[in-house]
Amino acid sequence: MTIQFANASLLFSLFTAIFGAAAALISVLRNSTLWSCSSRRAILLTFLYQSAAAGILLSYLISRDYHIDYVYQTVDNSMSLWMRIAALWGKQSGSLLFWSWLLSLFIFILSGMVRDRRELGIATVFLMSNLTFFIYINFSAENPFPRLWTDINTGNVYKSIAPLMGMMAYTPENGLGMNPLLRHFGMVLHPPALYLGYIGIFIPASLQIAAAFQKNSGNQWLKNTRGWYLFSWIFLAIGLLLGSRWAYDVLGWGGYWGWDPVEVSALIPFLLLTAYVHAVIGNRITGKFRSLVAILGLAAAFSVIFSTFVTRSGLIQSIHAFSVSPMSASLTGYTICFLIFIIFVIIRSISANVESKTFENIPFGAFLQTRTFIFYGLITLFAVISFFCLWGILLPTVMNLISGTSMVVDESFYTQSTGPLFLLLIIALGIYPLTSWKHGFSKRRLLAIILTAIMSIVPVLLMGKTQPFTIWRSLAVWSIGFSLILFVIDKITHAFEDQEGERKFRPARLFTQYFHPRSRLSEALLHLGVLLIALGIIGIEFFQQEGQLSLAVGETKTYQGYQITLAQYDVQNTSDGMLTESILNVIDPKGKSFSVHPYRKYYGIYDQETTIPGIRATLQNDFYAILMSSSVAGSNDAHLFTFFLNPLINFLWIGGWVLCLGGFLALIMPSLIRKRANG
Amino acid sequence: MSDTIEINPPAKKKINWKLIIGLAVIIGGILFLLISTTRNSLQYFLTVDELLANPGNYETRDVRISGAVIGDSIRLNENDGTVQFTIANIPGDHKLIQQMGGMAKVLADSAANPEANRLDIIYHGAKPDLLKNESQAILTGKMIDNSTFEADEILLKCPTKYQGAANK
Numbered sequence: 001m002t003i004q005f006a007n008a009s010l011l012f013s014l015f016t017a018i019f020g021a022a023a024a025l026i027s028v029l030r031n032s033t034l035w036s037c038s039s040r041r042a043i044l045l046t047f048l049y050q051s052a053a054a055g056i057l058l059s060y061l062i063s064r065d066y067h068i069d070y071v072y073q074t075v076d077n078s079m080s081l082w083m084r085i086a087a088l089w090g091k092q093s094g095s096l097l098f099w100s101w102l103l104s105l106f107i108f109i110l111s112g113m114v115r116d117r118r119e120l121g122i123a124t125v126f127l128m129s130n131l132t133f134f135i136y137i138n139f140s141a142e143n144p145f146p147r148l149w150t151d152i153n154t155g156n157v158y159k160s161i162a163p164l165m166g167m168m169a170y171t172p173e174n175g176l177g178m179n180p181l182l183r184h185f186g187m188v189l190h191p192p193a194l195y196l197g198y199i200g201i202f203i204p205a206s207l208q209i210a211a212a213f214q215k216n217s218g219n220q221w222l223k224n225t226r227g228w229y230l231f232s233w234i235f236l237a238i239g240l241l242l243g244s245r246w247a248y249d250v251l252g253w254g255g256y257w258g259w260d261p262v263e264v265s266a267l268i269p270f271l272l273l274t275a276y277v278h279a280v281i282g283n284r285i286t287g288k289f290r291s292l293v294a295i296l297g298l299a300a301a302f303s304v305i306f307s308t309f310v311t312r313s314g315l316i317q318s319i320h321a322f323s324v325s326p327m328s329a330s331l332t333g334y335t336i337c338f339l340i341f342i343i344f345v346i347i348r349s350i351s352a353n354v355e356s357k358t359f360e361n362i363p364f365g366a367f368l369q370t371r372t373f374i375f376y377g378l379i380t381l382f383a384v385i386s387f388f389c390l391w392g393i394l395l396p397t398v399m400n401l402i403s404g405t406s407m408v409v410d411e412s413f414y415t416q417s418t419g420p421l422f423l424l425l426i427i428a429l430g431i432y433p434l435t436s437w438k439h440g441f442s443k444r445r446l447l448a449i450i451l452t453a454i455m456s457i458v459p460v461l462l463m464g465k466t467q468p469f470t471i472w473r474s475l476a477v478w479s480i481g482f483s484l485i486l487f488v489i490d491k492i493t494h495a496f497e498d499q500e501g502e503r504k505f506r507p508a509r510l511f512t513q514y515f516h517p518r519s520r521l522s523e524a525l526l527h528l529g530v531l532l533i534a535l536g537i538i539g540i541e542f543f544q545q546e547g548q549l550s551l552a553v554g555e556t557k558t559y560q561g562y563q564i565t566l567a568q569y570d571v572q573n574t575s576d577g578m579l580t581e582s583i584l585n586v587i588d589p590k591g592k593s594f595s596v597h598p599y600r601k602y603y604g605i606y607d608q609e610t611t612i613p614g615i616r617a618t619l620q621n622d623f624y625a626i627l628m629s630s631s632v633a634g635s636n637d638a639h640l641f642t643f644f645l646n647p648l649i650n651f652l653w654i655g656g657w658v659l660c661l662g663g664f665l666a667l668i669m670p671s672l673i674r675k676r677a678n679g
Numbered sequence: 680m681s682d683t684i685e686i687n688p689p690a691k692k693k694i695n696w697k698l699i700i701g702l703a704v705i706i707g708g709i710l711f712l713l714i715s716t717t718r719n720s721l722q723y724f725l726t727v728d729e730l731l732a733n734p735g736n737y738e739t740r741d742v743r744i745s746g747a748v749i750g751d752s753i754r755l756n757e758n759d760g761t762v763q764f765t766i767a768n769i770p771g772d773h774k775l776i777q778q779m780g781g782m783a784k785v786l787a788d789s790a791a792n793p794e795a796n797r798l799d800i801i802y803h804g805a806k807p808d809l810l811k812n813e814s815q816a817i818l819t820g821k822m823i824d825n826s827t828f829e830a831d832e833i834l835l836k837c838p839t840k841y842q843g844a845a846n847k
């Protein structure tokens with residue numbers, strides 16, 4: 001009964017979503033308060049119906065009711081409560097339900113925040129139409145509610161939501177459960193974090209669309225949408241970070257990013273939103289960048305739809321194993337409609353926002369030294385990197401359409417084409433604090449930049465002592481050194497104060513400089529986060545070392561100055577599979593000893609082997625050990641291990657969290673300050 | 680207090696050659712980067728059948744191939760850390776695969792079909808967890824002789840197959 005109620009709720013939410021969109025459209029066309037009220041109620045109802053459907057599915061997952069096919073496919077007896085909750089987004093139909101529930105929640109929140117009837121009306125038409133599409137797919141092609149029924153005579157099992165004539169309810173004793181590779185905190189939280197980021201972007205996009213269709217909307221939409229876009233940006237960052245951490249901990253190849261089309265398609269909205277945030281700041285200060293703000297926000301919103309398309313349509317080859325799904329054709333149509341609409345809105349909003357496009361009357365050479373120019377430059381860089389990413393994803397499909405041959409680009413396309421541009425971004429980030437919006441560099445600042453540029457050769461030379469020089473490696477080390485030094489110099493120079501014509505160093509100002517202006521702290525954290533991430537990436541990309549040793553129990557061998565002893569090697573049968581464990585006692589080149597515990601586990605019911613590395617993390621590097629051989633050889637034989645030394649990798653994770661913290665502060669600071677000013 | 684800067688009145692229309700040259704250089708640079716990296720990294724994506732039709736063509740340049748992994752063939756060499764296995768041909772066309780009953784079925788049929796063209800693979804590196812019977816292997820590398828392919832990169836996909844208990 002309950003399951004039919006859940007399915008009916010899903011259907012009713014489809015009706016209320018259609019009605020909500022229609023009522024909103026009528027309220028806009030007729031300027032009617034009554035229809036506007038109707039539309040608001042439809043929004044509330046849609047949210048309630050969606051909550052009922054999602055809540056019921058969740059309760060079945062928690063109580064492990066294997067009569068429901070979705071529960072049977074995603075949960076098993078060994079899974080903990082958290083894993084069972086995470087199963088809600090474990091497969092396509094459930095994650096689609098979770099997705100539309102989140103969207104209905106966000107629309108409901110928005111309807112409480114927007115006062116202007118017309119603005120809310122236009123936004124609702126857009127949002128509810130999108131929601132209608134997702135609910136329709138969820139109800140028809142990707143329904144999570146079918147149950148299992150068995151024919152007593154033949155023993156065949158059938159799927160149906162309603163009871164089948166002459167058949168018995170069938171409830172398996174155990175479910176199939178989640179792939180063991182996905183049972184990691186990173187993988188549990190990675191999808192909802194990305195979803196929050198993806199869906200969060202619909203809200204500001206809808207407000208921006210509303211502004212484009214209103215006369216005299218002014219600049220208010222800019223202020224209304226900023227927070228929402230930033231919200232999306234933060235959750236995309238968290239999602240990407242969790243996904244990388246999962247790959248690093250679980251996949252056992254010492255890497256964190258594979259340039260897979262699905263990963264790349266999640267990176268594009270993040271890059272475009274980063275460009276957007278900078279355009280907003282540039283706009284607030286100089287009054288320029290308005291068209292860019294309009295374009296970048298909507299382009300980021302479209303890239304989310306595109307990303308969904310890449311992940312779910314099955315038309316683009318990817319390790320994320322979604323096959324061609326029934327929603328492929330409708331998703332393609334939807335993506336194309338969305339693109340056409342967004343282009344239309346962009347043209348409308350640009351033609352409505354006439355801005356002064358002339359540069360300030362300063363010499364061209366001086367303009368190149370201003371912060372305005374740096375902002376134009378970095379927005380261009382982000383846009384070009386996004387375009388390269390898009391090119392890499394679409395090229396195989398386009399080539400196939402044009403010439404009929406199957407061609408692909410490999411990972412080297414992404415690293416070679418975007419790598420130099422990322423280095424330029426790092427250099428721009430270094431120079432940025434010394435620039436001003438209005439004029440070129442003062443002589444003192446120019447000198448500081450030149451001296452830093454020379455000083456940054458030192459780390460390159462130090463690197464050359466142990467590693468051979470290559471162009472890109474040297475350039476990468478030079479740029480990160482350059483920008484880190486300038487970052488520190490900027491913070492120190494702000495601790496100087498002019499007093500009676502003298503410049504004096506005030507240690508307290510090392511901390512108090514962040515009190516004013518209010519954005520200085522979040523900006524410092526965000527940029528520090530980026531620099532640390534870059535440091536970690538340069539460390540692992542250019543200096544990772546990999547080697548193999550075979551060790552018998554009790555045997556000691558040396559790898560890169562690390563003395564490694566295989567202390568223990570065990571094979572045992574556990575309740576859910578064969579476990580092969582090892583303990584390595586290691587003495588590092590500085591004489592410190594530690595143990596790591598790499599293991600493999602073979603999950604029989606999934607026919608799935610998992611390789612979990614043993615990691616010893618320090619700021620200098622990660623010692624990352626993988627047990628290569630499975631449980632074939634006896635414990636007296638030699639066992640093969642692969643070792644990675646991943647220099648500076650932990651700066652990537654630390655930088656990631658610093659970045660998210662900075663973003664979070666940027667999000668809440670303005671409202672905190674407003675409250676303090678009011679109270 | 681506003682931190683907005685007053686914008687100077689628009690200057691008279693004058694062609695800004697420096698700007699145009701600057702933009703041309705930037706666009707040229709971007710196009711150069713795009714075209715050169717695309718040319719460097721573009722690879723043929725072939726089926727086992729296509730590869731074996733002209734194995735000699737692919738000994739000097741990297742290609743990408745796709746096939747069904749045959750579980751019994753997977754061997755791990757403890758001494759040099761190589762993984763050896765055999766893949767069987769699967770069609771390259773999405774639509775054809777759908778017509779044949781979906782990827783999971785095509786992989787299972789190919790792996791079990793002794794008539795299907797097969798190719799031996801050598802891979803230097805850790806054995807990936809998803810390397811198992813009937814998974815789809817997507818490999819990048821070169822032919823080292825007429826029947827052996829040396830892979831530098833390996834990407835594996837396991838289509839979900841839950842048909843065991845629930846036959847529709």
